[in-house]
Amino acid sequence: MAASPSDASKGGRRAFLMRVRPEVLAAVETLAAAELRSVNAQVEMLLREALSRRGALRALDTAPASEEPPSP
Numbered sequence: 139m140a141a142s143p144s145d146a147s148k149g150g151r152r153a154f155l156m157r158v159r160p161e162v163l164a165a166v167e168t169l170a171a172a173e174l175r176s177v178n179a180q181v182e183m184l185l186r187e188a189l190s191r192r193g194a195l196r197a198l199d200t201a202p203a204s205e206e207p208p209s210p
Contacts, residue, residue, distance in 0.1 A: 156181075 189195035
C-alpha cells in the first residue's frame, strides 16, 4: 500500500510506480551494484542530483541520500 500524502510531510516516503525502458533499468542496476546501493536508493540519488543541478531541489542539496555506501 502506498504512503499517504500526510506521511510524506512527516518525513516518510511515498511509493509510486515508474515505467522505464529495460536498458535504462539495467544501467541503474549496474550503477547501484557498483556503488553498493539498492536500485531504489540509486534512483533517488540520481533524481536528487538531476534536480539539484537544475536548481529545483535547493532545500535538499546538503541532505544525505538514503543508503549511502559504507566507508572502507
